[in-house]
Amino acid sequence: MADKILVFYGSYRADRMGVRLADYLVERLAARGAEVELIDAKAVDLPMLDRMYKEYPAGTAPEAMETLARKIRAADAFVFVTGEYNWGPQPGLKNLTDHFLEEWFWRPAAIASYSAGRFSGVRSGTVWHSILSEMGMIVVSSTLSVGPISQTLDAQGQSTGAPGASLDRAFGRFADDLAWWTEAAREQRARKAPPY
Template sequence: MTLRLPVFYGSYRRDRLGIRLADYTVRQMRARGHDSELIDARAVGLPMLDRMYKEHAPGEAPPAMEALAETLRTADGFLFVVGEYNWGVQPGLKNLTDHFLEEWFWRPAGVLSYSAGRLGGARANLAWRGILNEMGMVTAPSAVTVGGIAGALDADGQPQGEGGAALDKSFPRFADEFEWWCRAAAAARKSDPVPY
């Protein structure tokens, strides 16, 4: 079953290293037969949250917001590649997610995190789980954490060294589990109307 699985990334920094993990994730999901695209918060360029998508009159949302709303509505699940800023989440990605609400409902989310240090963004990974749950997604239990991101993936998002080998080893199990949740949710949405 081909799934629609956008990959969200949110760093606005000039020298972004996490984009390597986002590119790797898109490539891996496509290799598994899925329709996967990168949604780069910086490229989408939504303003700081003033009005959510649903607060715009029909047809009056900015074009980038309207296009993203359609991507969310038609997705089977969402993958979030997240960095850690001061034990917390990246503001660019948080701002993008906050523009929407109902569009996220009833689909699973998978979280992959990274950092320059050895903890691999684990604190941001944990923080995003609560955020995504509050926004109507269920998060898959497994997580991917990549420490030493500069050494684990090269500039083209290709695994290298021990960190890259560890990522290649852990990713298939993470993806298997995430796909299972996406298929289960898709089947449930077809057979059972969502409660709200």
């Protein structure tokens, strides 16, 4: 059974560099046999949070929200690709995730951070760890940190040079960690209903 993985990306900027990392992850996870879909917060374009999905009467949520809720519930695992804005998470990605809650429960999540500089978005990645945990996900310990992103991945999301080779080496452990928890969580959900 192929793992169903959603890769979330959240930049709304005109010249988005982080999409390179999102594309890299989609391609690499698919090459390992996963069924992967990129969820681009800018393309989904949910409004600033006023009402969570669960606060709409059944069948009345905006179509983009309804569609995404179905995809989240059907997924086995999630990957969050996050840039760093002033030591914190991107508002577009945070806004998208906040529209949902129970839909995330009992599945693993992995974090891949990036930046234009040498810190590779790790401060945002650290913040995301606690956010995702609070939202009911098991956050795997392996992370990817990419920076400077323009020297690591080209415009097509292909690794380049020594930084790209380093990313390629780190990806295997990252993907293995996510795959292990994905299988464990899926089997446990099939064996026993979650407690809430």
